[in-house]
Amino acid sequence: MKKSLIVNISQLATVQNTTSPITGDYAKKLAIYSDVKLEISDGKFSRIILNDEKIDLAEYNEIIDAEHQCVLPGLVDSHTHCVFPAYRDDEFDLRLKGATYLEILENGGGILASSDKLSKTSADQLLTDLIKRLDTMISYGTTCVEIKSGYGLSFDNEIKMLEVIREANKKHIIDIVPTFMGAHAIPGNFKGNTKGYISEIKRMIDEVSEKKLAVFNDIFCEKGVFSVDESREILEYGKSKGLLPKIHADEIVPLGASELACEVGAISAEHLLATTDKSIEMLSEYGVIANLLPVTALFLMKEPARARKFIESNCAVAISSDCNPGSSMTESMQLVIAIACLNMKLTIEEAIVAATFNAACAIDKQQVLGSIEPGKQADCIIIRGDNYRILPYHIGMNNVSGVVKKGNYLRIPSLVTIN
Numbered sequence: 001m002k003k004s005l006i007v008n009i010s011q012l013a014t015v016q017n018t019t020s021p022i023t024g025d026y027a028k029k030l031a032i033y034s035d036v037k038l039e040i041s042d043g044k045f046s047r048i049i050l051n052d053e054k055i056d057l058a059e060y061n062e063i064i065d066a067e068h069q070c071v072l073p074g075l076v077d078s079h080t081h082c083v084f085p086a087y088r089d090d091e092f093d094l095r096l097k098g099a100t101y102l103e104i105l106e107n108g109g110g111i112l113a114s115s116d117k118l119s120k121t122s123a124d125q126l127l128t129d130l131i132k133r134l135d136t137m138i139s140y141g142t143t144c145v146e147i148k149s150g151y152g153l154s155f156d157n158e159i160k161m162l163e164v165i166r167e168a169n170k171k172h173i174i175d176i177v178p179t180f181m182g183a184h185a186i187p188g189n190f191k192g193n194t195k196g197y198i199s200e201i202k203r204m205i206d207e208v209s210e211k212k213l214a215v216f217n218d219i220f221c222e223k224g225v226f227s228v229d230e231s232r233e234i235l236e237y238g239k240s241k242g243l244l245p246k247i248h249a250d251e252i253v254p255l256g257a258s259e260l261a262c263e264v265g266a267i268s269a270e271h272l273l274a275t276t277d278k279s280i281e282m283l284s285e286y287g288v289i290a291n292l293l294p295v296t297a298l299f300l301m302k303e304p305a306r307a308r309k310f311i312e313s314n315c316a317v318a319i320s321s322d323c324n325p326g327s328s329m330t331e332s333m334q335l336v337i338a339i340a341c342l343n344m345k346l347t348i349e350e351a352i353v354a355a356t357f358n359a360a361c362a363i364d365k366q367q368v369l370g371s372i373e374p375g376k377q378a379d380c381i382i383i384r385g386d387n388y389r390i391l392p393y394h395i396g397m398n399n400v401s402g403v404v405k406k407g408n409y410l411r412i413p414s415l416v417t418i419n
Contacts, residue, residue: 003046004062004378004407005055006038010386011070012048014372015353021289021316021361027350030388038071040378043407047374064409066382069401070390072352073371074143074379075333076359078177079270079291079320081148082133083161084114085121088325092299101300101327102224102252110326111185114151118161126164127171133323134172136331139412141400143379144175146320146363148218150184158182158204162213173405177363180205180214180243183226183234198230202237209241215364216267217243221257228256235264244364250275262286268318268362272305273297280306284315289362292354293322294339295330307344317346318362319354334399338392348389378407 012033015022037049049055057063091104091113104110118126130147137145147165152158162178169176182201190197208214217238221231235245245264249257251271258279261269268289269275275283275290283290290310297304310317319340322328330336333355340351360370368377382402383391391399403410 001042002062002407003060004040004064004409005057005060006040006064006066006071006404008068009036009038009066009071010034010068011388012036012038012372013070013352013388014073015357016371016373018357018366018371020366021287021358022353023284023316024311024314027311027317027353027358028347030349030352038372038380040404040407043378045372045374045376045378048372062409064402064404067401068386070383070385070387071372072381072383072388072391073356074369074381074403074405075141075355076363076365076370077137077142077145077321077323077333078268078318078359078362079293079322080145081150081322081324082145082331083126083130083147083149083164084151084325085117085126086114086325087329088113091326095301105224111151112188114325115153115157115185115187118151119154119157123160123164126161127167130164130168131172133331134168134174138174138403138405138410139400140332140334140398141381141383141403142174142331142333143381143403143405144177144360144363144365144369146177146179148179148181149214150181150218153182153185153187155200155204155207159207159213162208166213173408175365175369177216177365178214179216179218179246180208180238181218183219183231185220185225194226194230198234201234205238205241205243209243214243216246218246218248218270220248221255221260222248222251223253223255228260231257232260232264235260235266239264246270250279254279258283261288267364271296273302275305277309280309280313280315284313287316289316289318289358291318291320291362292340292344293320293328294336294344296322296328298339298343299328304343307340307346311350316358316361317350317354318358319351320359334391335396338395341392348392351392352388378404380404
């Protein structure tokens, strides 16, 4: 049995005794421990040790020195599109000059541009690029990431994406949760024939289910993409094949996607920039997690989702990076937490809960990840400061000095050394 001990912890902050998503006032609270040690046994947390408790250091294979810094659960990024073939910085420039997301999409940009390039990119190249992004993510404290397909938009290319995601999960220490999203857009060869593309999506779902390439089935339910009825058909078919539903909902227009999320039993509804008060209450009632994407709203120069309204309505809130080349080009969950506080008015505690335990709930990993508790996988981060408030406060910097992933310690060097 490998036993490790993290010592010289100034503060340990986490949620505790949790089995379901955290809502309302409970999201404002963290369990705080000062001057403690954290024991890890065979890749799992085993106990939090008070500093006055006598222990024998000879029992441990590894002593990890936190250097009087703060320890938090590993960050969970529960919504990304981080398999892609190229940047779309040209679109960023166009938006700064006044173009809207839908205008870019209608002129062959957006998702369709990425799809075209992905069809010409080998699986090996996609995997190489993805591994680099995962390296960046873990260096910034993300220890688990959900990754969607959706830039394939054809049978062969959607399967190629999911197989790349599977291979990355074998090669990289980060835990990856795969989501099928063939219903991300309607490809040009099916323009005016959405019904035909839905049939093709069902064929993809059959293959995904048979090969166990994904856990979730997501869809972009939006004006000009998939209607509520079309989304229902695709999500229900996915459920019949064992894929749990998620929905990109109310990003631009409130079509009723949030209500559909409740109807089909979606684990989460994502984006939610345009969600109505009534829909927020319904999401709360049905226990659908509101997965909000703070950087995306900033990137698109849109009003952010009404995080305070979701929390006041006792709806569970998660936050994610939405890492993608078109509308949120960041791998940093630290930035996501900071923007959630500054633009969405979350408290620091609410943002940390949303980026750890509630994010784990949004990908059905709460029994394993998202908090520092005995028996859970030993995923945690050490941040460059003596308390958790540093994480969103010291904005634009990598505040992570060390990552423990499945009990393995990864020291993150500072980019700047002052002699």
